[in-house]
Amino acid sequence: MAEEHNMRRVTAIKNGTVIDHIPSGQALKVLELLNLTSDTSVPVSLVMNVPSKKMGSKDIIKVEDRELTQAELDRLALVAPESSIAIIRAYSVAEKLTVNLGEEVRNVVRCTFSNCITQNLREPLPHRLRVTKTDPLTLRCHYCVRPQNLDELIHNLL
Ligand SMILES: [Zn+2]
Structure with a gap:
């Protein structure tokens, strides 16, 4: 009710x-x-x-x-x-x-670190963030392995 x-x-x-x-x-x-x-x-x-x-x-x-x-x-x-x-x-x-949250968030958002390899436009790579924990959600970049700040990530939508 x-x-x-x-x-x-x-x-x-x-x-x-x-x-x-x-x-x-x-x-x-x-x-x-x-x-x-x-x-x-x-x-x-x-x-x-x-x-x-x-x-x-x-x-x-x-x-x-x-x-x-x-x-x-x-x-x-x-x-x-x-x-x-x-x-x-x-x-x-x-x-x-x-909502499907798998092991990886793929091509949804960009890694928030400016010196990450994914920022190199001459070598386009798929944007991959690994889910290392779900509660609370914790994501790490597949490439530079750095933990992502969710509030910053929202501004990095592809
Ligand atoms: Zn990265």
């Missing part, structure tokens, strides 16, 4: 994507990861600090008229690995998706 109540908080959308179970306070970072902060024309709504049985409190984002792709959703692993995603078509849930 609590979940239903929360969903009602976010007005029903006809078509689009709902991202639920975002850790409280992370919604803005999620928007940034999805490039939904400035260069977007679709309506986006967010609800922050909603009570959640599972998480204590959580944020919810609703993106109208746009279905996020799995590749976009996988970026969410950086700040909201436990989030649940619903693709909405004609006011009902058409698809449920989850």
Whole structure:
């Protein structure tokens, strides 16, 4: 019942994507990861600090008229690995998706160290960050092995 109540908080959308179970306070970072902060024309709504049985409190984002792709959703692993995603078509849930956090975050973000080999544009390499721990998420560059600061990483999206 609590979940239903929360969903009602976010007005029903006809078509689009709902991202639920975002850790409280992370919604803005999620928007940034999805490039939904400035260069977007679709309506986006967010609800922050909603009570959640599972998480204590959580944020919810609703993106109208746009279905996020799995590749976009996988970026969410950086700040909201436990989030649940619903693709909405004609006011009902058409698809449920989850964020995949594997052993490596590949070609999502660039290593934050400026002297890393991946910064050499003459030798383009795939951008690979290894997941060394999931809770809290800890990433190390595959090449220079240095630990990454998640807040900085968000600004290094490819
Ligand atoms: Zn590196």
